[in-house]
Amino acid sequence: MLPNVSCLIQAPGLAVVLVGQRKDSQTYVRSKKKACEEVGIVSYGVDLPETATEDEVLEVVAKFNADPNVHGILVQLPLPKHINEKRVLDAISLEKDVDGFHPNNIGELAMRGRSPMYVSCTPKGCLELLKRSGITLAGKRAAVVGRSNIVGLPAALLLQQEDATVTVIHSRTPDAQQLCAEADIVIAACGKAEMITGDWIKPGATVIDVGINAVDDPTAKRGYRLVGDVNFEEAKEKAAFITPVPGGVGPMTIAMLLRNTVDGAKRSLEN
Ligand SMILES: NC(=O)C1=CN([C@@H]2O[C@H](COP(=O)(O)OP(=O)(O)OC[C@H]3O[C@@H](n4cnc5c(N)ncnc54)[C@H](OP(=O)(O)O)[C@@H]3O)[C@@H](O)[C@H]2O)C=CC1
Numbered sequence: 170m171l172p173n174v175s176c177l178i179q180a181p182g183l184a185v186v187l188v189g190q191r192k193d194s195q196t197y198v199r200s201k202k203k204a205c206e207e208v209g210i211v212s213y214g215v216d217l218p219e220t221a222t223e224d225e226v227l228e229v230v231a232k233f234n235a236d237p238n239v240h241g242i243l244v245q246l247p248l249p250k251h252i253n254e255k256r257v258l259d260a261i262s263l264e265k266d267v268d269g270f271h272p273n274n275i276g277e278l279a280m281r282g283r284s285p286m287y288v289s290c291t292p293k294g295c296l297e298l299l300k301r302s303g304i305t306l307a308g309k310r311a312a313v314v315g316r317s318n319i320v321g322l323p324a325a326l327l328l329q330q331e332d333a334t335v336t337v338i339h340s341r342t343p344d345a346q347q348l349c350a351e352a353d354i355v356i357a358a359c360g361k362a363e364m365i366t367g368d369w370i371k372p373g374a375t376v377i378d379v380g381i382n383a384v385d386d387p388t389a390k391r392g393y394r395l396v397g398d399v400n401f402e403e404a405k406e407k408a409a410f411i412t413p414v415p416g417g418v419g420p421m422t423i424a425m426l427l428r429n430t431v432d433g434a435k436r437s438l439e440n
């Protein structure tokens with residue numbers, strides 16, 4: 170039988186929905202679209218005004234859910250306050266949830282012996298960095314600083330899946346610094362500029378800095394510079410391996426988004 174040629178030549182498609190005018194979100198969305206272009210993924214951008222209603226956003230999501238050219242849907246977060254983020258994210262069809270934010274995808278990740286359709290891009294990028302750097306995870310102690318649905322929680326689940334023993338540190342954790350200093354692997358995702366100083370790091374540890382924080386700097390081109398959640402200058406004196414900000418986890422997040430989109434496109438051909 171002849172193969173279905175029209176399917177074989179269909180490019181992967183990613184829909185990127187931006188609501189409002191946040192400068193940082195506009196920058197990220199631009200980078201995502203540019204990355205798509207570089208690898209031959211077709212991006213479908215929709216920019217809605219800050220005043221868009223929840224129903225209007227849901228309508229856009231519904232349209233992309235039904236569009237066979239679109240294999241992945243990303244709604245850039247945060248959404249304006251009047252829009253219920255949960256309702257919008259829940260509306261993205263599971264097959265197109267390339268961000269991996271759907272409760273089914275997180276739930277599958279949390280359960281042993283199950284596999285999610287998509288794993289969220291930032292934690293997936295952290296694990297890819299660790300694996301490609303030849304860092305052994307099995308039997309190691311890991312600390313994740315932060316427990317958000319999009320970074321800390323899935324990062325902890327992924328590390329545990331790789332047989333690390335994981336401590337999750339959050340804003341109510343007593344003795345956070347001492348706990349972190351026992352870890353062979355640290356994933357920092359607390360959203361506090363340079364909070365993790367040298368004394369949080371065990372000598373020889375591996376440090377993955379997820380944080381992206383803008384710090385005012387009149388000498389910088391944009392008037393600000395980016396720093397992580399780790400104090401890089403101090404931590405690099407203790408760590409064996411450490412990721413920088415910028416140029417670390419951020420670009421990996423985008424790479425994993427592209428990979429998830431291609432995986433989604435391949436899966437759509439199987440059905
Ligand atoms: N590189 C990338 O691709 C991405 C980077 N980021 C960056 O990663 C960082 C984290 O993002 P996100 O997870 O969305 O942030 P959230 O604000 O959603 O979560 C922060 C987490 O850190 C914990 N936390 C806050 N303060 C402390 C403290 N003093 N000690 C210990 N834990 C603390 C919070 O605890 P509690 O739960 O108790 O409130 C919470 O669990 C940010 O800098 C963000 O910009 C985010 C997404 C992608």
Ligand SMILES: Nc1nc(=O)c2c([nH]1)NC[C@@H]1CN(c3ccc(C(=O)N[C@@H](CCC(=O)O)C(=O)O)cc3)C=[N+]21
Pocket residue numbers: 196197200243244245246247268290291381395414415416417418419420422423
């Ligand atoms: N639905 C959704 N999915 C996301 O994945 C998502 C989101 N919303 N909202 C915001 C956060 C943040 N995030 C980043 C992605 C890339 C860089 C990145 O490439 N940063 C560059 C620097 C960029 C610059 O210079 O401004 C770097 O670290 O080198 C940063 C942050 C994805 N997020």
